[in-house]
Amino acid sequence: MKCMQRIWRLAGLALLLPAGVFAQVSAVTSGESGQEESQTQEMPQKELSGAKDQSATGQSGMDHSRMDQDGMGQMEHHGMMHMLPETFLQEILHHDTSGTSAEPDSTPTPMLMGMKGKWTLMFHANVFVSDLQQSGARGGDKFFSTNWFMGMAQHDAGPGVFTARVMLSLEPATVTDRRYPLLFQQGETAFGLPIVDGQHPHDFIMELAVLYDLKLGDKSLVSFYFAPMGDPAMGPTAYPHRASAMENPVGTLGHHQEDSTHIADDVVTMGLAHRFVRLEASGFHGREPDEFRWDIDSGKIDSWSTRLTIQPGKNWSGQYSYGRLSSPEALFPTENQERMTASVMYNRPWRAGKLRDGNWASTLLWGRTRTLGTESIFNSYLLESTLRFMTRNYVWTRVENADRSNELLLGEQALPPGFEETRIGRVQAYTFGYSRDFDVIPHLASALGAQITTYGVPDVLQPIYGTHPVGGLVFLRFRPYSGTR
DSSP states (O other), X not given: OHHHHXXXXXXXXXXXXXXXXXXXXXXXOBOBOXXXXXXXXXXXXXXXXXXXXXXXXXXXXXXXXXXXXXXXXXXXXXXXXXXOOOSHHHHHHHOOSSTTOOOOTTOOBOOEEEEETTEEEEEEEEEEEXXXXXXXXXXXXXXXXXXEEEEEEEEXXXXXXXXXXXXEOOHHHHSGGGOEEOTTOOOEEETTEEEOSEEOOOOSEEEEEEEEEXXXXXXXXXXXXXXXXXXXXXXXXXXXXXGGGTTOOSOOTTHHHHTGGGSEEEEEEEEEEETTXXXXXXXXXXXXXXXXXXXXXXXXXXXXXXXXXXXXXXTEEEEEEEEEESSOOTTSTTOEEEEXXXXXXXXXXXXXXXXXXXXXXXXXXXXXXXXXXXXXXXXXXEEEEEEEETTTEEEEEEEEEEEEETHHHHOSSOOOTTOOOOEEEEEEEEEEEEEEEXXXXXXXXXXXXXXXXEEEOOGGGHHXXXXXXXXXXXXXXXXXXXXXX
């Protein structure tokens, strides 16, 4: 009980940091590391400082002295957090992805950063306000908001670095009726019924975690992660936080084969990194969150996963993960699941030329689940890419090929006695979008955007969905950043 109270207090500290950070905003962004050299600059401890030279909206930050490119250099915390990451170990210490997952070192992460005494404070967020329209008998229309807000606080602690982090979402309020329309989506339940052709809102508390990173020599790092609600070592960075999906407001069709464990209960993870390789192992509660999205679920640690991550250069990251999940789905409580994923991420910053002040982030991802006992196997494949060019412009695509089950034939009704989920075909989804930033509020990147999705439908589903259903979405997007355009 005392441990939980301490975690809540630390999470509160992380969550309350935005006001202080806004008050001190200067040139800062954990962004792109495309330049060849960075300069050392001195500034007062309570002033903001730049982690990388560019943000995801193209703002220039302030550069700081580097660390040893083969290792960690000095473990001094404030210098660590303000530096341009040049190695995988430095990127790990930034902790700007979901859970303990990794993206390429050069990946931009727009955020606000400041100092409060000896604490380093960070805040980043992504908010979409969307209107979605879909065709066909199963299509739906909805006005809703998908969003998340992450606060983080870091401090030296003995020979390592302590981090407290909380991530919240208002989707339980901004996504009504416990879903927004998403054709061919499946895998969630609410009040004993399957959610079909819809994506569930995230929990109010998406993550509540503490981390500790301990240096082992100049080239190794051991990390510990404890989260009543968090993200175990399973899959790549989850879709709401991937740079390659940063402009897409909606979920992926392969979510439940690829990264649905990004909100799990009672997560404990340990990782060992050496140079550009990291091996992690997690224990967690396997049941997915229930329909009550405002609370924190809990349960015994009954599931496990392991993940191998390799970062061979600043622009590349790859991972393979394997896990065993105990009773993940409420509709099939006696079924356990094997899950594996593999992914490759590529990120390339642009500083000059026709694509000046830009960035290109891409992800290639495969996910697979196997129900133990029935041997029911589902695969999903994803390619997504987002290109920012000329500072304010974004274009993106997401291409998916995902197995679907006979749940889609039944719709949102109670499953018949003895129902066994089986694969009936594979659905393709092709999404293309564009958005452009405009100035409204200082240090808040605002954009107007739109995307369209077309689908390839297997023969067995065409009598229900039609041959060529289409979905269209327009949105406003808001994201805090530091620095100047």
